[in-house]
Amino acid sequence: MIQLSEDELIKSKKLIALKKKSGTHSPSFHAIRKLGINVDIDGCFLSNPYATDLFIDYMNKDLIETNKLRKYIELYPSQNTRIAHSLSKRLNISSEYLFIGNGAIEIIQAILHRYVKGKIAIPIPTFSSYYEFLTDETTACFYQLSKENNYKMDIDKYINYIDENKINNALIINPNNPDGGYIPQDKLVYALESLKHLDTVILDESFIHFAKNGDNSLVRNEELIKKFPNLFIIKSLSKDFGIAGIRCGYAVVNPDVTNKLLSNGFLWNSSGLSEYFFNLYSENKFYSDYLLVREKYINETEDMFLSLSKLKGIKVLPSNANFYLIELTDGTLSSTLYAKLMIKYGIYVRNCSDKIGLKGQYIRLASRSKEENTQILKAFRELYS
């Protein structure tokens, strides 16, 4: 069992106070450094660093060396439908099915506020915005994923829960956050069939590019959305493309939804750089470069999992995302490990003590660059040898 020194205990109390001020999300790196804690590695941050390198390379070449950046700063970006048109080339789906968001979070908000009324089934643990952003007209019905089953989704049980409680909206996150649990495609289609009578089914695929079994979402989007008019597929591009700062996300939805949303808003909700990204994403050269850094990152993430799994005193849950949910099985409190990693090793992880639906002591650890993962592993080995 890990324990804190006296000095670590004092700093730990400051961390707890800081977290309280930050709501259900993590305090920023910057805010932590202000406490005098020298944090170096952001194991909280769910983003492929190699994809950021790639984007920065392209941006340097396309915009900075050519002085074209000014244009992206000065001018109004294109309207939603035009950017959707660029994206449609990559996804091979007609642009009327695509709605572009200022980050996936804008789309989550739009759908929850405008399409979800009554009850919504939310499997927990989950990403907190899915219940925090609900309006007064909606009740969250929490479906507890089973700890014994590593929080994996059991589709039949979920469908039963929805039926029994007469719930009219449902959320599925695949892979799920914070555990990375993955629903294979055939089961997903089975779930959508079974939930066809609901008002809405939200399928959040923000982490799908990290799924080891390959990214099938690009081929099946059109087929699914045509078959299930109540389906809303949400996709963040912040994580897989390493570009959280430029706020890119999209939804694949029924054209009625796109038309309705655009009929009285969301006209210019992309930034210039977001438009640049969507254009880049439609280019084959960039895309093939991206697939390489994606694969590299997935492989390194898998290596980290294998190494962490060998340690005693922690249980690393199987994940198809770029992070691991880790249960502390030796009696250590998650807040203690969180503080120890931060203060002694400069490693910032997500203390999951505030995540509803998690039963036990958990932290969530993101995969970073190979060098950073090596340092993270070194710290874990020291603590759990």
Add this chain to the structure above:
Amino acid sequence: MIQLSEDELIKSKKLIALKKKSGTHSPSFHAIRKLGINVDIDGCFLSNPYATDLFIDYMNKDLIETNKLRKYIELYPSQNTRIAHSLSKRLNISSEYLFIGNGAIEIIQAILHRYVKGKIAIPIPTFSSYYEFLTDETTACFYQLSKENNYKMDIDKYINYIDENKINNALIINPNNPDGGYIPQDKLVYALESLKHLDTVILDESFIHFAKNGDNSLVRNEELIKKFPNLFIIKSLSKDFGIAGIRCGYAVVNPDVTNKLLSNGFLWNSSGLSEYFFNLYSENKFYSDYLLVREKYINETEDMFLSLSKLKGIKVLPSNANFYLIELTDGTLSSTLYAKLMIKYGIYVRNCSDKIGLKGQYIRLASRSKEENTQILKAFRELYS
């Protein structure tokens, strides 16, 4: 009266078809160039080019030369309240009164969708999003500004119109778009007093930094918002700071509004570069540099007005913004002048034939850089000598 050549007539028809596809907003430069029209000067674009230069200079120094740009691309920007805190330093108003938007347009949408129900009084001509973004629960009541009075707002008549028609929400844009009409501060306060009983009064001050009589909004925001809890002040930063591509806007509102909006959304609606701008804006050095380019631009805009006003065959309406509404008094159609300027001179202006509330033939012309204004003037002098 201006007439088109045969070749100009053919291209003009293509322009009309393009405009039809673009809804109530202007087709992009890019789209026009695709028609084979060599357009160089964007007299449609309401933005201070010197402010863009200034921002690009700071960005080069702060972000590009230092390689810090990566951070603004890779990381999640701060939450709404933290960015509001930066802005509060510049505006000298407590951050709880400030709501940060992904451009003013996001705030217009949020307020119209969530606070405006029943009837809203909209003086016309106006910025079309104010009626296009209304929900089904709201009826637009158009108040016709008087052509004889140069579309200037007569506050007493507007108040009467609102009373007589039992209207519960009102819009005031100051300076107004597309005419640049300006309501002096004492009259504005009088209007707000008289409309205190309404559910909402939206005051859009997006062009206030161009008002020749100085920018008083920085000093009176706090006073006004405390006195009138139904007031929603909206401010775009795209135009005065020349940064439309990074989508910055804010609202000054009652803290109840900020709290309510943030209680279920709008958590991460700024981009990294938008956060960079808000931090920069709070710095005194940048701000004093900005005031210089603002003054330079206002003076040059005024020079253009004086020169244009001397021409016969057009009437240039007095404006306190960075654009002029120009009535064609010699029988020329606005679509003809629009096409002539574009095809013969490469100058893109706003053909206002689709602006409801304008009675006659009008174009709107933006002030650009001194060199561009000189070219614009040269074209007008050739046409109207």
